[in-house]
Amino acid sequence: xxxxxxxxxxxxxxAAAALPGVANAQRSLEEGRFPKPSGKYxxxxxxxxxxxxxxxDGFRDIGKYLAEGADLSFTQILLGDSDYAxxxxxxxxxxxxxxxxxxxxxxxxxxVLSLTSPGVQLFSADTAVSIARESNDILAEAIAxxxxxxxxxxxxxxxxxxxxxxxxxxxxxxxxxxxxIVNSHTDGHYLDEEQNWPILEAAEALGRPIYIHPRxxxxxxxxxxxxxxxxxxxWGYAVETGTHGMRLLFSGVFDRFPNLKIVLxxxxxxxxxxxxxxxxMYETARRNWGTGGLVNTPSFxxxxxxxxxxxxxxxxxVLKYCLEVIGPDNIMWAADYPYQNNREAAxxxxxxxxxETQKIQIxxxxxxxxxxxx
Numbered sequence: 169x170x171x172x173x174x175x176x177x178x179x180x181x182x183a184a185a186a187l188p189g190v191a192n193a194q195r196s197l198e199e200g201r202f203p204k205p206s207g208k209y210x211x212x213x214x215x216x217x218x219x220x221x222x223x224x225d226g227f228r229d230i231g232k233y234l235a236e237g238a239d240l241s242f243t244q245i246l247l248g249d250s251d252y253a254x255x256x257x258x259x260x261x262x263x264x265x266x267x268x269x270x271x272x273x274x275x276x277x278x279x280v281l282s283l284t285s286p287g288v289q290l291f292s293a294d295t296a297v298s299i300a301r302e303s304n305d306i307l308a309e310a311i312a313x314x315x316x317x318x319x320x321x322x323x324x325x326x327x328x329x330x331x332x333x334x335x336x337x338x339x340x341x342x343x344x345x346x347x348x349i350v351n352s353h354t355d356g357h358y359l360d361e362e363q364n365w366p367i368l369e370a371a372e373a374l375g376r377p378i379y380i381h382p383r384x385x386x387x388x389x390x391x392x393x394x395x396x397x398x399x400x401x402x403w404g405y406a407v408e409t410g411t412h413g414m415r416l417l418f419s420g421v422f423d424r425f426p427n428l429k430i431v432l433x434x435x436x437x438x439x440x441x442x443x444x445x446x447x448x449m450y451e452t453a454r455r456n457w458g459t460g461g462l463v464n465t466p467s468f469x470x471x472x473x474x475x476x477x478x479x480x481x482x483x484x485x486v487l488k489y490c491l492e493v494i495g496p497d498n499i500m501w502a503a504d505y506p507y508q509n510n511r512e513a514a515x516x517x518x519x520x521x522x523x524e525t526q527k528i529q530i531x532x533x534x535x536x537x538x539x540x541x542x
């Protein structure tokens with residue numbers, strides 16, 4: 169593996185924790201820093217990754233034919249024999265008692281499970297359709313065994329929107345899943361593009377949200393991000409996924425699908441911090457050059473059609489800002505398990521100097537409403 173791929177991987181999944189030999193020690197250190205949370209709150213983790221054997225087998229097969237790519241580097245690390253893989257991969261595969269024990273230790277009442285990035289989006293369309301369907305069946309079986317502890321987001325294949333819609337309908341109406349997971353772009357294509365409108369239409373019709381989870385930037389865009397590990401979670405993931413969110417906000421799809429709900433992790437992938445700027449520039453462009461066809465300002469759709477989660481952004485000052493800008497109805501708690509620590513995620517919100525009613529909304533109330541968990 170080239171040095172640049174190692175640096176990118178470190179940024180993608182947590183710097184030191186992603187390097188071989190330190191994963192277990194890092195987790196133990198983090199857990200020792202944060203006390204076991206009390207049972208005061210019902211904590212619903214809305215970004216909780218899992219893996220299935222069919223998905224990992226697919227990664228193994230694709231690794232035989234593709235030699236590079238930031239996403240590929242990550243998938244092959246999960247298949248390796250490093251200390252990191254020996255720690256992380258079994259935790260991703262465990263959607264039973266082992267995971268529940270970690271949830272209990274971290275004070276997590278329920279996890280909304282989603283297939284770990286990059287999901288099925290590296291594969292050919294036929295392979296993606298097959299692995300998504302099989303993984304959704306595995307997920308539904310785990311939920312049936314532990315219905316009070318797990319909910320789930322269905323994987324789908326944007327490579328083939330028509331078959332993706334079929335699986336979306338099956339996932340909700342037959343498997344009882346609670347929404348959908350898309351790992352941002354698919355071969356450089358995004359959900360605002362007309363070819364993907366059937367996916368948005370189906371999500372709206374089924375009344376279930378689409379969680380847009382980060383993945384690496386397309387290979388055509390990633391070169392400036394490779395140095396210093398900037399292509400991963402430190403910066404590149406937010407740039408890529410935030411761009412996806414901005415495309416949705418500016419494209420007019422929320423005028424076409426007004427009841428569609430999109431979820432973005434990591435405190436909105438940077439979008440809330442740009443509200444003034446993008447509204448101002450949008451209005452300037454519309455007034456002076458006649459460009460832009462939205463009925464309302466982009467921030468209107470941010471507040472009406474998007475939810476954000478706290479995954480991997482355990483900062484009280486950032487939380488307070490987001491509460492001010494988009495409101496407590498639009499924020500859900502998440503730990504980004506297993507890539508970040510449940511105890512830290514709980515300690516952050518437990519200690520936040522915000523009203524108790526808002527903590528309850530963020531911990532459980534909003535997730536119960538958005539994911540139909542009651």
